[in-house]
Amino acid sequence: MEFYNEMTVSFKSLSINESFARVVVASFVTSLDPTLEDLADIKTAVSEAVTNAIIHGYEGKDGIITIHCTITGKTVTIKIIDKGVGIEDIEKARQPFYTSKPEMERSGMGFTVMETFMDRMEVESRPGEGTTVTLIKTIE
Ligand SMILES: Nc1ncnc2c1ncn2[C@@H]1O[C@H](COP(=O)(O)OP(=O)(O)O)[C@@H](O)[C@H]1O
Ligand SMILES: [Mg+2]
Structure with a gap:
């Protein structure tokens, strides 16, 4: 039978929790025996998604971010979920830059970074309801 594992963690939308989120996902993925490069890629992508939930989803206000993570065989699927403002036009939001x-000197490259460092990225969002970003990577 294929290996299966899962975990869920929820935390407040504070920027000090960005490093916590990165480390907790990296620790969970360790069972797949990833390379340091794989781990760095996953940490970078998770950081971008969590930062977005904090500054865009909750706009710096109080909220809860949930990370749901599963491992199926050699594939890790990470969902970063916020119940914030949501995204009106997902296609536009995913465009590089x-x-x-812009007044906060954001690069506009977060989604592009997530897509580049992971095998796949999906974005589900509804204005007023929140956003779920799904990051998928297979560890060879
Ligand atoms: N969790 C989220 N909730 C609401 N809007 C989001 C979220 N994540 C991303 N966005 C929207 O998508 C845009 C692009 O995100 P990103 O590529 O990370 O660039 P940046 O964070 O530098 O603006 C953001 O400016 C924001 O409008
Ligand atoms: Mg961003």
Whole structure:
């Protein structure tokens, strides 16, 4: 039978929790015996998604971010879930260099970074309801 594992963690939308989120996902993935490069890629992608949930989803206000992580065989699927403002136009938001907060000196490269460092990225979002970003990577 194929190996299966899962975990869920929830935390407040504080920037000090970005490093916590990165480390907790990296620790969970360790069972797949990833290379340091794989781990760095996953940490970078998780950081971008969690930062987005904090500054865009909850706009710096109080909220809860949930990370749901599964491992099926050699594939890790990471969902970063917020119940914040949501995204009006997902296609536009995913474009390289698009940012709704240019005044905050955002690069607009977060989604592009997530797509580059993972095998696949999916974005589900509804204005007023929140956003779920799914990051998928197979560890060879
Ligand atoms: N969790 C989220 N909730 C609401 N909006 C989001 C979320 N994640 C991303 N966005 C929207 O998508 C845009 C692009 O995100 P990203 O590529 O990370 O660039 P940046 O964070 O530098 O603006 C953001 O400017 C924001 O408008
Ligand atoms: Mg971003």
